[in-house]
Amino acid sequence: xxxxxxxxxxxxxxxxxxxxxxxxxxxxxxxxxxxxxxxxxxxxxxxxxxxxxxxxxxxxxxxxxxxxxxxxxxxxxxxxxxxxxxxxxxxxxxxxxxxxxxxxxxxxxxxxxxxxxxxxxxxxxxxxxxxxxxxxxxxxxxxxxxxxxxxxxxxxxxxxxxxxxxxxxxxxxxxxxxxxxxxxxxxxxxxxxxxxxxxxxxxxxxxxxxxxxxxxxxxxxxxxxxxxxxxxxxxxxxxxxxxxxxxxxxxxxxxxxxxxxxxxxxxxxxxxxxxxxxxxxxxxxxxxxxxxxxxxxxxxxxxxxxxxxxxxxxxxxxxxxxxxxxxxxxxxxxxxxxxxxxxxxxxxxxxxxxxxxxxxxxxxxxxxxxxxxxxxxxxxxxxxxxxxxxxxxxxxxxxxxxxxxxxxxxxxxxxxxxx
Ligand code: PMP
Numbered sequence: 001x002x003x004x005x006x007x008x009x010x011x012x013x014x015x016x017x018x019x020x021x022x023x024x025x026x027x028x029x030x031x032x033x034x035x036x037x038x039x040x041x042x043x044x045x046x047x048x049x050x051x052x053x054x055x056x057x058x059x060x061x062x063x064x065x066x067x068x069x070x071x072x073x074x075x076x077x078x079x080x081x082x083x084x085x086x087x088x089x090x091x092x093x094x095x096x097x098x099x100x101x102x103x104x105x106x107x108x109x110x111x112x113x114x115x116x117x118x119x120x121x122x123x124x125x126x127x128x129x130x131x132x133x134x135x136x137x138x139x140x141x142x143x144x145x146x147x148x149x150x151x152x153x154x155x156x157x158x159x160x161x162x163x164x165x166x167x168x169x170x171x172x173x174x175x176x177x178x179x180x181x182x183x184x185x186x187x188x189x190x191x192x193x194x195x196x197x198x199x200x201x202x203x204x205x206x207x208x209x210x211x212x213x214x215x216x217x218x219x220x221x222x223x224x225x226x227x228x229x230x231x232x233x234x235x236x237x238x239x240x241x242x243x244x245x246x247x248x249x250x251x252x253x254x255x256x257x258x259x260x261x262x263x264x265x266x267x268x269x270x271x272x273x274x275x276x277x278x279x280x281x282x283x284x285x286x287x288x289x290x291x292x293x294x295x296x297x298x299x300x301x302x303x304x305x306x307x308x309x310x311x312x313x314x315x316x317x318x319x320x321x322x323x324x325x326x327x328x329x330x331x332x333x334x335x336x337x338x339x340x341x342x343x344x345x346x347x348x349x350x351x352x353x354x355x356x357x358x359x360x361x362x363x364x365x366x367x368x369x370x371x372x373x374x375x376x377x378x379x380x381x382x383x384x385x386x387x388x389x390x391x392x393x394x395x396x397x398x399x400x401x402x403x404x405x406x407x408x409x410x411x412x413x414x415x416x417x418x419x
Contacts, residue, residue, distance in 0.1 A: 012336040013380045017219075017373035018168055018196060018315050019338060023265065024221040024374070030268040031223065034261040042258050043249065053260045060267025064228045067270040068194075068213060069204035073233060076250045077263050080227035081195040082119040084214030087254065088191045088229065089123040089162055091240030092212065093132055096159040096189060106133040108159040111150060115139045115356040116164050120193055124162070133157075139356045142307040143170050147178035154182070160189045165197035169338075169353040169369055170306035171315030173197075180209025189238060195219055196312060199273035200281065205230050211238045217262065221374060222269030226262030229253075276374075284372050285313035287381050291370060292316050294385035299392050301405070305354060305367065314372040319354075322402035323395040325365030331391030335384050338369040 014022075034056055042057045044050025057077075065072045078084045089110070099105035112124050114136045121136075128134045135153045137145065145163050154161075161183050166173045176192055183190040191212040194203065198213070199220030205213055213230040217223050231253065232238045246255030296302050301321030320328065325339055339351075350364035359367070370384065396402040405411055 012334050015335055015337045015370045018371035020218045021221045021373055023223055024272055027222055027265045027268045031261045031265040034264050056260055056264045057258055060263045063267035063270045067274055068230055069206055070230050074230050076229045076231055076253045077258055078227045078229050078254055079225055081214050081216040084227050084229040085119040085193055086123050087243055088212040088214055090243060092160050092189050093127050094241040095239050098157050101131050107131040109133045109155045109157045110160045111135045111153050112162045113137045113139060113145055115167060115353040117168055120162055141358050143167060143172035143357050144307045144310050145174040147175050147182045150179045151182050158188050162191040164193040166312045168196050170317045171312035172306040173310045177208045184209050200277055217266035217269055220269050220273055223262050223265040226259050226266050280374055281313045287372055288313060288316050291381050295388055298389050316370045319363040319367040320392050322399050323366045323392050327395050328366055331395060332387050334387055
C-alpha cells in the first residue's frame, strides 16, 4: 500500500505485537534529552557532553544486564536481533572453527532448527557455503525443540547450537535450559535468539545455561534499530570474531558510534519490563485464551497451531479451513495482524514455519497470527472475535468445498479433474 492510500485508511486495532510494539511513552520520555541536551558521543572522553552520554549508556547497560541476570560487562549493544544473530553465529563459527577453510574437512558443525527466524537461518546457510556443516533440525508437529533432539544431532566437531527461545510465528517455547545443559556439558557454545522472549518472560542467562543471547528493543516497547547481545565472560569466556572493523567500541565486538538515544530507550524498556512483565503476561494469557476459545468454539474446522501449553502468553496462531488466505485478510481489515509472519507476508509463499510443523499449504495460507500487547483491551479481543467469525463465515458461505464438507463428503477422497 502506498503512503497516500495509508493516510485514508481507517485505523485498525493492533494485534501484531510479535512484529513490533509501540514505544512505551515512558521510554520516549527517557530518550528525549539524549537527542538534544545530552547529544554527546559516549566515546568523547574529554568533556561533559561525552560523559553525560556515557552515563546514559552505562545506566542502560545496567538495566539490560539486570533483566537477563548478566553482568554489565557482558552486554553489547547492537542495531537489533538481526545484527546480533549474525554476530553470534558467524562470530562464534569463525573463532571456534576446527579446521581451516580449504582443508577438505568441515570447518566445524553447527546445529539449528528449520523454523528459526531468517536472521538465524540465513547466516547458517552462508556458513554452510563457506565450508561449515549445518544440521537444520526438523521441527516436531507441536513446534517445541527438546534437549533430546539436539543431543541426537551433536557430533564430535559440533561447535555451536543456535535455537530460538520462543518462535515468532506460533509462540512455542523451546527447552532452552535443558538444551543449554547438554551444550555446557560438552563445551559447545549455545546461542539463543531471545527476540520474542526477553522482556516478556523471566530470563536468567546463568540458570538457563546460555552463552550468547540476542534480542531487539522494538519487540519489548522500546525503539526500533537497537538491540542487545549477551556474551558470556565466565564459565566459559566466549570469544567472537567481530564482523565490523572500526573504532573498537563495545570491547571490539561491535565498532561504530553508539546509538545513544536508542540504547537509553532500550534500557528504560528493560526496567519497565522487569516491573511489569509478570502482570502483563498473566493479563495477556487470559485475553489470548478468550480469543482462541471464542474463535475455535464458534468456527468449526479451525485449530490453534503449536504446542497447547508451551507457548508465549500473547501469541495466537490459528488456521481456518475452507477459506482462502487473501480473502481472509481482506475480510478482517479492521484488525492489524499477520498471516503467517510479517517477514514473509510480502511474498505469497505459505509460512515456512507452519509448513515445517506439517500444516498443509492451503491451511498455512489461511492462518492468522494474532499477537496481543501491553495496551490490548478485552473490548478489542471481543471485537476481533466478532470480526473474524463474521469474515470466516461469510467466506465459507461462498465455498462449495465447505458445503460438501458440511454434507459429510470426504474432500480428501475427491478426484479432481485437471484441465
Ligand atoms: N529473531 C526473531 C525471533 C524475530 O522475531 C525477529 C523480528 N521479526 C528478528 C530475529 C529480527 O529482529 P530485528 O528485525 O529487530 O533485527
